[in-house]
Amino acid sequence: DEELALEAIVENHDDYGVNDFMGKVTLPLHELRDKAQRREAYRVRNKNDELDRDRGRLELAVRWVFSAGAQAELGERRRRLSHRLGTSLGLVKAVESEGEDDSGADEGEEHSDLEDEGEQKSLTEEEQQAREDEEKAKEEELMGYEIKSGDYQIQVHIIEARDLKAEDLEGTSDPVVYVEAFGQKLCTAVVYKSLNPVFDERFIFDLRAVD
Numbered sequence: 039d040e041e042l043a044l045e046a047i048v049e050n051h052d053d054y055g056v057n058d059f060m061g062k063v064t065l066p067l068h069e070l071r072d073k074a075q076r077r078e079a080y081r082v083r084n085k086n087d088e089l090d091r092d093r094g095r096l097e098l099a100v101r102w103v104f105s106a107g108a109q110a111e112l113g114e115r116r117r118r119l120s121h122r123l124g125t126s127l128g129l130v131k132a133v134e135s136e137g138e139d140d141s142g143a144d145e146g147e148e149h150s151d152l153e154d155e156g157e158q159k160s161l162t163e164e165e166q167q168a169r170e171d172e173e174k175a176k177e178e179e180l181m182g183y184e185i186k187s188g189d190y191q192i193q194v195h196i197i198e199a200r201d202l203k204a205e206d207l208e209g210t211s212d213p214v215v216y217v218e219a220f221g222q223k224l225c226t227a228v229v230y231k232s233l234n235p236v237f238d239e240r241f242i243f244d245l246r247a248v249d
Contacts, residue, residue, distance in 0.1 A: 075101035
């Protein structure tokens, strides 16, 4: 999905009020499709994602990581679906067996009884066809399950920031980085009185698209 993005917002921490926005980095996640780690010192932009002035740089290392939990869930879903498919097959065989019993009825029955039997047999065949269609659909569903791009995690390493702008009267800042992806938001610890803070913190964001 080309709309998915990771956003890292740098703020100047305020112990007694609202933090001051210092800049942000937005990374479209479709650029990481090769699953390789990408490490780069990104230029910090304004709220409109524009380079209006020199706000410093934020170094990140980001990559998709396969989720073992998603694989386990997929296996369980396949097992349950396979069981449902086997149950359906058993029902179809039962219907076929009933059909065979009906075929051995007394040939000396009256014409009206044969018509009734024909109607019942026709209904049974329709029911059997419906079950066969259901079986085919479930089999296709079983074969169609696969690990999607959504069954991964995003691993984010907030490494450091460099040359941030001073926001305090003392000519320094107390930077903190908020990282957001997939509607989840996490943050680093505050690094007090630094324009070149080293964070060295790692976060993992889960995206589970299997229904």
